[in-house]
Amino acid sequence: MHVELVSQSEHQHYIRSSSRQIWQRVKNLLKSCIGHRSDQHLFRHDGSLVDRDRLRKKISHHEQSYKQRQKTWPYLLNIYSPTMTDNDKKIYQNQARIRYNKLKRAWQERVSRGDQFYISLADRILKDVRRTDRHMKFFRKNQRILFNIMMTYSVYHPHPGYSQGMSDMLTPIVYVFLDESMSYFAYCSLMTRYMSSLFDRNQIEINHRLYRFDLIFRSIDYELWSQINLNNDQDDNSLFVYRWLLLDCKREFHHRFSDVLRVLELIWVNSMSLTVTETDRSLFTIFVCISLLEEDRNRILSCSTEDDLHEYFYSSSTSISRSRCSTKRILQRAQNYHASYTSVDKK
Amino acid sequence: MDNMYSYDYQFRLIVVGDSTVGKSSLLRSFCDGVFSQDPDPTVGVDFNVRIVEVKPGVKVKLQLWDTAGQERFRSITRAYYRNSVGVLLIYDTTNYVSFTHVTSWLNEARAQIQPYHSVFLLVGTKIDRESERQVTTEEGKAFADFHNISFIETSSKSSLYVQEAFTMIAREIYDMLTEGRIHVQSGWDGVKTGPKSANSNQSQPIEIAQNVQPRRNGCCSS
Numbered sequence: 001m002h003v004e005l006v007s008q009s010e011h012q013h014y015i016r017s018s019s020r021q022i023w024q025r026v027k028n029l030l031k032s033c034i035g036h037r038s039d040q041h042l043f044r045h046d047g048s049l050v051d052r053d054r055l056r057k058k059i060s061h062h063e064q065s066y067k068q069r070q071k072t073w074p075y076l077l078n079i080y081s082p083t084m085t086d087n088d089k090k091i092y093q094n095q096a097r098i099r100y101n102k103l104k105r106a107w108q109e110r111v112s113r114g115d116q117f118y119i120s121l122a123d124r125i126l127k128d129v130r131r132t133d134r135h136m137k138f139f140r141k142n143q144r145i146l147f148n149i150m151m152t153y154s155v156y157h158p159h160p161g162y163s164q165g166m167s168d169m170l171t172p173i174v175y176v177f178l179d180e181s182m183s184y185f186a187y188c189s190l191m192t193r194y195m196s197s198l199f200d201r202n203q204i205e206i207n208h209r210l211y212r213f214d215l216i217f218r219s220i221d222y223e224l225w226s227q228i229n230l231n232n233d234q235d236d237n238s239l240f241v242y243r244w245l246l247l248d249c250k251r252e253f254h255h256r257f258s259d260v261l262r263v264l265e266l267i268w269v270n271s272m273s274l275t276v277t278e279t280d281r282s283l284f285t286i287f288v289c290i291s292l293l294e295e296d297r298n299r300i301l302s303c304s305t306e307d308d309l310h311e312y313f314y315s316s317s318t319s320i321s322r323s324r325c326s327t328k329r330i331l332q333r334a335q336n337y338h339a340s341y342t343s344v345d346k347k
Numbered sequence: 348m349d350n351m352y353s354y355d356y357q358f359r360l361i362v363v364g365d366s367t368v369g370k371s372s373l374l375r376s377f378c379d380g381v382f383s384q385d386p387d388p389t390v391g392v393d394f395n396v397r398i399v400e401v402k403p404g405v406k407v408k409l410q411l412w413d414t415a416g417q418e419r420f421r422s423i424t425r426a427y428y429r430n431s432v433g434v435l436l437i438y439d440t441t442n443y444v445s446f447t448h449v450t451s452w453l454n455e456a457r458a459q460i461q462p463y464h465s466v467f468l469l470v471g472t473k474i475d476r477e478s479e480r481q482v483t484t485e486e487g488k489a490f491a492d493f494h495n496i497s498f499i500e501t502s503s504k505s506s507l508y509v510q511e512a513f514t515m516i517a518r519e520i521y522d523m524l525t526e527g528r529i530h531v532q533s534g535w536d537g538v539k540t541g542p543k544s545a546n547s548n549q550s551q552p553i554e555i556a557q558n559v560q561p562r563r564n565g566c567c568s569s
Binding site for chain 2: 124127128130131132133163164165199201203239242246247251307311313314
């Protein structure tokens with residue numbers, strides 16, 4: 001009887017303590033899921049980055065806030081190295097400003113001297129900058145900054161030189177960085193490390209992307225692929241996807257700008273890292289394109305004529321009506337494809 | 348919806364010209380009835396559709412391919428010439444340079460479209476900005492006459508002559524079709540017959556009109 005009592009109280013004690021332990025574990029788990037609101041897991045006290053891979057994982061799995069993007073995009077776009085402290089970053093920012101202003105002044109002088117080459121380039125860029133993402137008040141107000149950066153980039157990068165569509169890739173950067181000179185260097189890095197070959201005059205890289213898209217799309221979803229390609233017996237097969245592939249699907253989401261930021265940062269995480277080989281840089285974008293098509297799979301399969309397909313691909317209402325959930329699903333599916341592709345590759 | 352699917356023919360047209368002459372605005376004005384100042388620069392190609400009546404009871408669906416003006420995208424846009432029965436050559440009446448480039452657009456289109464026949468229409472845009480005009484109506488007219496093509500000036504902003512421009516080229520193509528100078532051909536998408544629907548009295552195949560003598564000489568291709 002006595003023994004029984006002891007064991008009962010022990011038993012109760014055990015239950016209480018174990019439930020406390022379980023509760024503690026749940027709390028820890030919750031903390032590890034939600035509790036990284038402060039970025040203490042990513043950065044050290046001096047502002048340097050703890051680990052590039054951790055940053056990459058975090059961006060892959062969690063949508064970031066605007067403030068977080070301001071901190072992480074410089075790493076994503078490779079203008080900060082992980083070891084840079086807050087102090088180093090300040091020095092870098094100052095130097096960037098001085099260098100950028102010098103570069104900018106040089107062409108501004110040429111323009112004011114009436115150099116025809118610079119004037120006509122400025123004219124072309126101004127016309128395009130004015131009509132890039134003008135549905136956003138932010139860009140209507142900051143056209144000058146967009147113009148200055150685009151002009152400086154084009155003058156100092158004659159290969160590939162200015163191309164329409166380039167300003168589309170600049171707006172997200174300016175929107176997050178806010179600072180003109182930092183945006184310039186981030187943009188240069190994006191172009192040089194990842195995108196500029198797509199704008200080459202010889203079109204080799206973009207054609208390669210188109211070709212690769214076609215191969216992968218066909219192997220992933222033959223039914224959908226044939227619906228699009230077999231209804232269409234001309235040379236312009238799947239050229240609808242040209243803009244998607246050239247501008248990393250940016251225009252396909254640009255009616256909700258936060259979606260654009262999310263799409264691009266995921267593409268950059270998976271394409272700009274130094275471990276990704278040259279030929280695989282287009283992979284993630286290709287998976288986003290395929291995932292986009294699969295999201296609208298039933299609609300595409302129900303198209304009975306080539307015209308219906310054209311109307312689907314080129315109607316802006318397709319992207320306007322896209323919900324946030326739909327964007328999330330598209331990106332998740334693209335990530336799954338990418339993960340399974342790369343794991344097969346490793347084997 | 349029903350209306351969308353009842354038409355007698357489908358013509359495929361391509362719209363070309365320098366960057367920022369107003370190709371996309373012209374199409375938006377025609378197809379959506381709205382004027383969009385400074386639409387996003389076209390990258391590659393865009394697509395629009397609208398049905399017009401070329402004569403009472405005859406409906407034609409116009410498939411309109413909007414192209415990027417910048418040279419860099421030429422290799423993409425070139426693929427679209429071959430299957431077009433009509434070409435709208437656009438220049439900006441307030442930008443003389445864009446007018447001087449029309450010749451090269453015309454030459455390129457002709458070279459790409461061969462061996463098929465096609466109809467050209469020269470379109471000057473932005474005539475609402477009369478005070479900034481750099482190309483006179485006479486200059487445009489003279490160019491069109493010299494190359495034996497039709498000509499019209501428009502304003503997408505005030506939707507002036509926009510409708511007329513597209514009806515004009517559609518009628519011209521329709522006339523050539525009835526005269527037998529253009530045919531519906533398999534393997535070519537320039538002209539297609541529509542799904543035979545509501546007006547069955549119109550569904551007489553046009554090919555039988557081949558024996559009719561051409562009314563005018565000197566058509567457009569080469």
